[in-house]
Amino acid sequence: MNEPAPHHVLPRSDDGEQLELPVIWDAPTTAAVEVLHQGDISILGRMPYSSNATFLVRIDHATTPTAAIYKPERGERPLWDFPSGLYRREIAAFELSEALGWHVIPPTVEREGPYGVGSVQLFIDANFEEHYFTLVAEDRHHGDLRRICAFDLIANNTDRKSGHCLASRWGPIYGIDQGLCFASDFKLRTVIWDFGGEPFDDELGTAIGTAADPPAALAQWLRPDELSALAERAEWLAEFGKFPDDDGGRRWPWPLV
Template sequence: MSELAPHHLLPKNEDGTQHEVPVIWDASAADALGVLRTGDISVLGRMPYSSNATFLVRIDHPTMPTAAIYKPERGERPLWDFPSGLYRREIAAFELSEALDWHVIPPTVERDGPFGVGSVQLFIDANFEEHYFTLVNDDRHHGDLRRICAFDLLANNTDRKSGHCLASRWGPIYGIDQGLCFASDFKLRTVIWDFGGEPFDDDLAEAIGSAAQPAPALSQWLRPDELSALAERAEWLANFGKFPDDDGGRRWPWPLV
C-alpha cells in the first residue's frame, strides 16, 4: 500500500496543507470492491479539471482504508446525446473489462454517497506526469494499451483522452473516465491509434469474440439497444481481425490530453 495519493492532484485542507489519503496498492479486485461497497465515505474535495462534479473521497474500512473517486448523478451536466446517469456507464465499463478478463478499468461500484447515488471508483495512485502519449513510447506498456484500445472499440468510447490512461505505481495501466461510453450510435473518439492495422493476437481475438454475447451483469447498467450495439461491434471486430485505422483523422477527442 502506498502512503499518499499524488500531492499535486489532491484537494487541499483549508490551511493549505495536503490531505493524506491511504491508497490501495495492488489489492485484488474482490478486496477492493468489498472496501468500496461497505466502507464509510467522506468527501475530501472536488477534483480539478472535471466537467461534472467529481470528488476525491476517503473510504474508511477496518481492514483497508483507501481513496476513491465519487461521481454522483446529481452532479452531471445534461447532454443531448447521452441520457442522465453517466455514472452507470462507469460501472458497466468495469463489468465489461472484468468479463473480458482484461482488468483495465479500476474497480467501480454504485453507492449512495454524500451527494446521492453515483459511482465510486478505486483511486489509481499513479505518476500523473505520464499519459498515453508518453506511455506508448515504452514497449513494455503495449500489452495494457492494446487491451485499453480494444476495450474502447468495444465500448464505443467517445472520450479517450491521453490523460485517461494511468500507469499505476503497482504496474498495470488503467483507463479512467468511461462515462461517455456504450452509445448505440457509433461515436468513437480516442487518441489510441498507434496499433492500427495490427492483427489481434489469439487472446485478444478470443475475448473480443466473447463480447458478442454481452455479460449478464451489463444488463443492469445498459439499455437493450446499447447491449445490441455492443454485440454488433464485437462481431464486426472479431471478423475484421485487427485494430482499425482512423483514415479520415476525425475520430480524436479534444483536448487530446
C-alpha cells in the same frame, strides 16, 4: 505532451496544502470491490477541472482506509446525446473489462454517497506526469494499451484522452473516465491509434469474440439498444481481426490530454 493531465491534479485543503492519499492500493479486485461497497465514505475534496462533480473520498472499512473517486448522479451536467446516469456507464465499463478478463478498468461500484447515488471507483495512484503519449513510447506498456484500445472499440468510448490512461504505481495501466461510453450510435473518439493495422493476437481475438454475447451483468446498467450495438461492434471487430485505423483523422477527442 509531457505536462500532467490537469484533471488529475489532487484537490487541496482549505489552507492550500495538497491532500495526502489514505493508502496506495494493490489488493485483488474482489477485495477492492468489497471495500468500495461496504466502507464508510467521507469526502476529502472536489477534483479540479472536472466537467461533472467528481470527489476524492476516503473509504473506511475494517483495516486500512482507501482512496476512491465518487461521481454522484446529481452532479452530472445534462448532455443532449447521453441520458442522465453517466455513472452507470462507469460501472458497466468495469463489468465489461472484468468479463473479458482484461482488468483495465479500476474496480467501480454503485453507492449511496454524501450527495446521493453514484459511482465509487478505486483511486489509481499513479505518476500523473505520465499519460498515453508518454506510455506508448515504451514497448513494455503495449500489452495493457492494446487491451484498453480494444476495450474502447467495443465500448464505443467517445472520450479516451491521453490523460485517461494511468500507469499505476503497482504496475498495470488503467483506463479511467468511462462515463461517455456505450452509445448505440457510433461515436468513437480516442487518442489510441498507434496499433492500427496490427492483427489481434489469439488472446485478444478470443476475448473480443465473446463480447458479441454481452455479459449478463451489463443489462443492469445499459439499455437494450446499447447492448445490441455493443454486440454488433464486437462481432464486426472479431471478424475484422485487427486494430482499425482512423484514415480520416477525425476520430480524436479534444483536448488530447
